[in-house]
Amino acid sequence: MPVAVSKEEDDLLDLTSKVYKHVVEHGADGVLQSELWKELTLTSRDGSRLAIRLERRGMVRRDKILDGGRWTYKLTPLRMPVRIQSIEQAPCITCPYESKCSLTGVVSPLSCPWIHEWVIKEFRDSISPEIANDGLNILRPVATARMK
C-alpha cells in the first residue's frame, strides 16, 4: 500500500491527531472549539476543518451551542479509549486510507500492515521483555496455522 502524503497533508494529519487527543483529554463533558483552538494555537478556520474531519470519521460529536451570546460548537469524543496513551500512536487516526477502510473492503484492518505492526509494538511495550518474547512465540504457531 504506497503512501504519498505531502508535507502539508502530513502536518494536517498530525494536527488531527492532536485535536482528537485534546478532545479525549477533556472527557465526556466535551470542550468548546474556541477553548481548544486557544490551547492548540490554531486559527478557527483551521481548527474547524480538523473538527469536521474528526466528525466525519465518527470520532467526535459537534454540538452547536450558545456560549456568552455567541454560537460555537462543543466537541465530545464518541469513542473513549481506555487509556489516552493507547490511541496516541494508532495508525488509523492519521491514515490517508481511513475513509476507504472497512472489514469487507479492499483496504481492511484484516490485511493492514500498519495496524498489524502497531498491535505487535503495543503488545511488546505493555509487558516485560521476557513475556513479550514468549508471548510472540506463542502467537506465531496460531498465525501460521491460520494461514494454512
Ligand code: SF4
Ligand atoms: S486499519 Fe490500516 S488502512 Fe485501515 S484505517 Fe487503520 S491504518 Fe488505515
